[in-house]
Amino acid sequence: MLNDAMAARLRGAVYGQAVGDALGVPFEFKSRDSFQCIDMIGNGTHCKPAGTWSDDTAMMLGTLDSLADTNGVVNADDMRGKFLAWARNGEYTPDGDVFDIGNTTSIALGSGKGQTGERDNGNGSLMRIIPLAFVDCSDDDIRSASAVTHAHEISTSACVRFVHAARLLIAASDGWSAGASGENSGMIRARRTAAIDKAGEIAGLENLRATPRNQIRSGGFVLDTLRAAFWCLTTTDCYADCVRAAVNLGSDSDTTAAVSGALAGIVYGFDANPWTGELLGIDLLDRWIGKAISSLPDWQPESAQ
Template identity: 30%
Template structure:
């Protein structure tokens, strides 16, 4: 990875064809990472090695995306419907329309933050009160934030703003920051920014003294030493759950930085670190896929990803991440009939200046929580 002492600016997005290839790379990369990481979720590296050695490809018979992919599709379709005019009311209405008000039995395969959000929505609570539950700091927003970076290519601040609007229904505090970091990083990568500028763009949109920023800085500072160092720098030892947004987002960016944006290396690094491996690999895959484009995704990995099965969100069944990617870029494809016209209304907003700060490497380790 390049030196982090001097952060280059985020370039302007390329032409429509280039954006489409990066958009497809970002969302297919997310789904591939999700499917690769799902079997390793909640495992330690030692447990992964005992079962499979080092994971170098799919280890399940029928690889598929989990709730991470289906929620990214959910947010992508919502964004395609409303564009930059997205409001918390739009997001809340979509949660009711596509999830909460459906008679579909148990809410399968979702994390604690999604379950808590649904309980609150079904009790009649509205955003931001609907996000007041015990897991508002989870990585549930981070896992679905990549579409905002795809839509706001080259505009990390706008991507972060939209991610926060989406997250207002389900997350708060560090949970919002994690989603904003992912969205901004993908937005920078969509414009062809180098790895160091992608990381800088993520840090530029979250509070400097937040747990998310501190963890992300630590992960990137040791990324050159490999996955064990990244994991040791940010994992909260002894905590029983693996969905902490500051931890998961830092692991994903650490994997991406360790690989210097290379898709295969970034995703496999995230997978083999364990913890919330489907989410960390999905985020690393989105970042690297946006950086390198869809051609960087191994064909045998990409071809295994079909339309969403609806295993978590039945309303998302049949939607493919590539179709969603096409909806989010100019000239990428036609809107689905059920989506509103004029959905891709863009607003100009200034890019954050990544040269205005440096990535500190002097943070003390976060105490175990």
């Protein structure tokens, strides 16, 4: 069973991703600066009710459910089965409706083989990989989880870098919410900023604070999503601003906001997320989170600072 600190960070990450995803769903594929995301709305690109998460969160929940069923051991076949349950039966969705499945993911699940071409480096494995930051698995395990659908080295390595960066944020975030002993808010903010910068370096990204918005790409390429997500986290100082910045980059708005939202959920916590009550299927989300908390082995990543 996860300890209380890890359980809280997992809850923050899962809700952080689901909310970011749902904020971005109405704006997916829209051009940057042709809209402005301010709050949770419905309709839009996919004509879905407000608070609907997409394939990004559904597959992340499938990953989390698989880890819960295997006591934290990465089992690619079990994960594939969970993803098929989503694609075929609507499992892990708030309403049973499967939409926005990516081409590489669809082909991989249909054939039973992760895709290895250079054009198969979309963000479809990165968007679902955050649960692996909460278990003691190896880099090869992370690669095998990615390779269920996205097996090219660019995608698998991006997932490894992302998980390591997320683990640093998990480890460094102990005490942020309540305040470390004797530290004022300015000191805590400085430690948080340093940890976010270090996490970006671990993800292979540097100088994000100095990077202008017009140099951040927000399409479906996995490395663009990785960079955009950390840019949003690095250049904002609260959960809401992070995911709004991600959605407002346009293009693959839901995935960028899902990935950055998971990170921001770790950093700022569940209580800092203003839209948790506006998600559809909250009872289902809580069920999967609760199952994971009770099933995953107690573990704490070491800080790389």
